[in-house]
Amino acid sequence: MTIASQSTREALVAVPVSPAPTAQRPPARRRRRLSQNRWGYAYVAPFFLVFGAFSLYPFVYTAWVSLHRTSLSDIDGGTWVGLENYRDLLQSEFFWNAARNTLTIGILATVPQLCMALGLAHLLNYKLRGRTFFRTLMLMPYATSIAAATLVFAQLFGRDYGLINTALEAVGLERIDWESGTWSSQFAIAVIVTWRWTGYNALIYLAAMQSIPGELYEAAEIDGASRWRQFLHVTVPSLRPTILFTIVVSTIGAVQLFGEPLLFAGNGTTSGGSSGQYQTLGLLMYQQGWSNFHIGQAATTAWAMFMIILLVVGLAAVIGRLRARADR
Amino acid sequence: MSLSGKSKAVSAAALAVVLTTAACGGSDADASDEPYDPDAPVTLTLGLFGTFDFDNAGLYEEYMELHPNVTIKQNNIAQSAPYYKSLQTRLAAGSGLDDIQGLEIGFIADVVTNHADAFVDFAAEENADELEGNFYDWKWGQASTQDGRVVGLGTDAGPEAMCFRKDMFEAAGLPTDRAELGELWSTWDEYLDVARQYDASPTKPANSSFVDSPASIFSASVYQGETAYNDEDGNPIPAESDGVESAWEYASQAAEEGLTANLSQFGDEWVAAFPNGAFATIACPAWMLGYISSQMGDDGAGLWDVAPLPGSSESAANWGGSWLGVPADGENVEAAKDLVEWLTAPEQQVKLFTRTGHFPSSPQAAEDPEVVGHVDEFFSGAPTGQIFGESAAAIKRTPIGPYDTQIQEAFTTALTDVASSGTDPDEAFQNALEASQQAIGR
Structure with missing residues (x-):
């Protein structure tokens, strides 16, 4: 395994290896270590203070709020309801609708995105004229703000005056009411996500590809493998940990999908289409908290989203570890 | 006992001060201890959304000419939904509120039901009857609580x-x-x-x-x-x-x-x-x-x-339509009330309609010959x-x-x-x- 892929795997599986032996050390030594390392602790303290204030505290506070029935203008008040919000959420068809949409938009956006990124990275790995230019160009969408990109795409996908429908009509096809259909609207949103993130993932793949030793390709070439077979049997297996990493990151992004469906509606509504056909979990949370002002419900949805992400990351870690064991 | 008698006395005194100030804030009087001086220099801020058009109709300038001691500043947010979200969080935190806040029909009922205490009660003013007479009964009613508090005075109507x-x-x-x-x-x-x-x-x-x-x-x-x-x-x-x-x-x-x-x-x-x-x-x-x-x-x-x-x-x-409310714990409550009463008075509503097209919520203004006789050239006269x-x-x-x-x-x-x-x-x-x-x- 190459160094780059090794480190991504370790980052992924994130098992704390080093602290284990510390436990067995005698307390006196530990105290000495503590005082010896006090500058080290001082240096990391700012991060943990900021982390505590802006991540840990909101995190715990959200959990606390999720156990209350309360409104946005009275967050600290409200009545204690225990796990009732969670029960209601699981029984709410709005939650399951949003979960379904998040899943389908997630698949529609992530799968083509990562495939295209892999192909792009492969192409850019060749010695091309103006390679730096293409690499920079590829990252441009990532540097665009979600709001700007979505507003432009929403106009492109417009029903009456959108460029895409004008083009469809010009070649003799029917106009599509992108926003009102279930699949068409989810497809349109997936296009925005894909447009924005493909270059970013391609760059990660490209970095990993460049650390694949050239000998592997030489050996494959001697064995008479075509470019395509080299891609399939040398590049992809070497990238496996990186691919797993990008899948995890994209999945987290997909679960949190919010800005695109909110702005795609074009008039600030948070219902995610006339029949909620593209309401995602993130948008549902926003609707509950900031349109309907039930902040307890919103906190519950936020925690449900967190659980889903934990599940996905945990699954990826298990798969990563199983693969690593199989490789050994 | 490590706490000395002296520091105890100090904290008791501090507590007393806090309590008195709180009592003042709770009553209808100004939050400060001094009596209201209408000529003292004061800067009033208005938190608004969309287009109230007080500025475009020249009403602020007019008021500042009438009252040279008053400076008016307007904080405007384009849309009412984000405006209301920030108003709610500020109400929850009890800070960051402007001297005057715009209230819209979309959320005035929420303010009336849940936050009436946070706003000055115009029904408790000395001239309450006169104020009430300035507005359509439905306009006055929409800003009233069950027990008769009135959280704001009407601007335009729809x-x-x-x-x-x-x-x-x-x-x-x-x-x-x-x-x-x-x-x-x-x-x-x-x-x-x-x-x-x-x-x-x-x-x-x-x-x-x-x-x-x-x-x-x-x-x-x-x-x-x-x-x-x-x-x-x-x-x-x-x-x-x-x-x-x-x-x-x-x-x-x-x-x-x-x-x-x-x-x-x-x-x-x-x-x-x-x-x-x-x-x-x-x-x-x-x-x-x-x-x-x-x-x-x-x-x-x-x-x-x-x-x-x-x-x-x-x-x-x-x-549609809006109101202006005065947060009760503001620093310039009296001056803010004067400005709100002036801005929403029938004469100003007439100006607001003829200059910027906001229809009055006051029958006196709506029956004013200038309003009744108004024709809109853009809309075919x-x-x-x-x-x-x-x-x-x-x-x-x-x-x-x-x-x-x-x-x-x-x-x-x-x-x-x-x-x-x-x-x-x-x-x-x-x-x-x-x-x-x-x-x-x-």
């Missing part, structure tokens, strides 16, 4: 009419005289008949619809019922309301029969549809005229006209002052509630669903009720 494209009506062979149309569609059923006639006309402009959206019909007619979304006590009852029932009846017919352009109001496509002539009518509260003229541009002058709203002989409707004045005078007080905005959105999105996906109206109605219930919570 009496409704029906705007129509004269050129498109003419092309479709329909009458174009506003009075004649008012009689032709004296009820919503008749309005729908005219819509069918337009739709069937072979000479109407291609790809045009009669009305912009089913929401236009729904939002205008829902307030013509005895009740809209709430019962007398402000509890949401969308399933039992006669206003909702009949509004749904009309709007879902239009949606089902394809009589609307099915645009979502205030969305990009809706905005683009104005200059493109995609629809021939739109229900227009007074404030919508500004919207129409700015979307149409100067080329659109004389294309639109204003007729009475269908069903207006039976019952008029109000959509329609006597808007008179049309909206008649509408405003006929509005009755429909109870409003804290979830009106969300419930209205639930119904209008369900209507969009009927029009775009052909969902059965009964099923869509159930969906709307469920979405309302989700918004109301328990």
Whole structure:
């Protein structure tokens, strides 16, 4: 395994290896270590203070709020309801609708995105004229703000005056009411996500590809493998940990999908289409908290989203570890 | 005991100070201990949203000339929804509020029910009777709590009419005289008949619809019922309301029969549809005229006209309008109250209408000859002052509630669903009720 892929795997599986032996050390030594390392602790303290204030505290506070029935203008008040919000959420068809949409938009956006990124990275790995230019160009969408990109795409996908429908009509096809259909609207949103993130993932793949030793390709070439077979049997297996990493990151992004469906509606509504056909979990949370002002419900949805992400990351870690064991 | 007697005494004194100040803040007097000096230099901030147009009508300048000691600053947010979100968090935190806050019909009921104590009670003022007399009873009533507190004074109102494209009506062979149309569609059923006639006309402009959206019909007619979304006590009852029932009846017919352009109001496509002539009518509260003229541009002058709203002989409707409230714990409460009373006084409401088109919420202002005689050249010289004045005078007080905005959105999105996906109206109605219930919570 190459160094780059090794480190991504370790980052992924994130098992704390080093602290284990510390436990067995005698307390006196530990105290000495503590005082010896006090500058080290001082240096990391700012991060943990900021982390505590802006991540840990909101995190715990959200959990606390999720156990209350309360409104946005009275967050600290409200009545204690225990796990009732969670029960209601699981029984709410709005939650399951949003979960379904998040899943389908997630698949529609992530799968083509990562495939295209892999192909792009492969192409850019060749010695091309103006390679730096293409690499920079590829990252441009990532540097665009979600709001700007979505507003432009929403106009492109417009029903009456959108460029895409004008083009469809010009070649003799029917106009599509992108926003009102279930699949068409989810497809349109997936296009925005894909447009924005493909270059970013391609760059990660490209970095990993460049650390694949050239000998592997030489050996494959001697064995008479075509470019395509080299891609399939040398590049992809070497990238496996990186691919797993990008899948995890994209999945987290997909679960949190919010800005695109909110702005795609074009008039600030948070219902995610006339029949909620593209309401995602993130948008549902926003609707509950900031349109309907039930902040307890919103906190519950936020925690449900967190659980889903934990599940996905945990699954990826298990798969990563199983693969690593199989490789050994 | 490590705490010394001295430090105890100090903390007791500090506590006493805090308590006295709190007591002062709680009473109707200014938060500071000094008596109110109307000539002391003071800077007043107004937190507003959208276009109140006090600045464009030159009212701030006028006030500052009258009161050289007062400096006025305005913090404006474009849309009312984000404005209200930040107002709520500031109310929750009890800080960051401006001296004067704008309140909109979409959330005044929430303020009235849940935050009345945070605002100065205008019904407790010495001149309360005079103030009350300045406003339509429904306008005053919408800002009143059950026990008679009044959280703000009215600025503009949204009496409704029906705007129509004269050129498109003419092309479709329909009458174009506003009075004649008012009689032709004296009820919503008749309005729908005219819509069918337009739709069937072979000479109407291609790809045009009669009305912009089913929401236009729904939002205008829902307030013509005895009740809209709430019962007398402000509890949401969308399933039992006669206003909702009949509004749904009309709007879902239009949606089902394809009589609307099915645009979502205030969305990009809706905005683009104005200059493109995609629809021939739109229900227009007074404030919508500004919207129409700015979307149409100067080329659109004389294309639109204003007729009475269908069903207006039976019952008029109000959509929109705002108030100004004074947070009770502010530093300049007395000076802020003076400014609010001045800005919302009938004389200023007249100026606001003639200069920037915001229709008064004060009958004295609405009956002022300057308002009654006002004609709008952009809208083919329609006597808007008179049309909206008649509408405003006929509005009755429909109870409003804290979830009106969300419930209205639930119904209008369900209507969009009927029009775009052909969902059965009964099923869509159930969906709307469920979405309302989700918004109301328990």
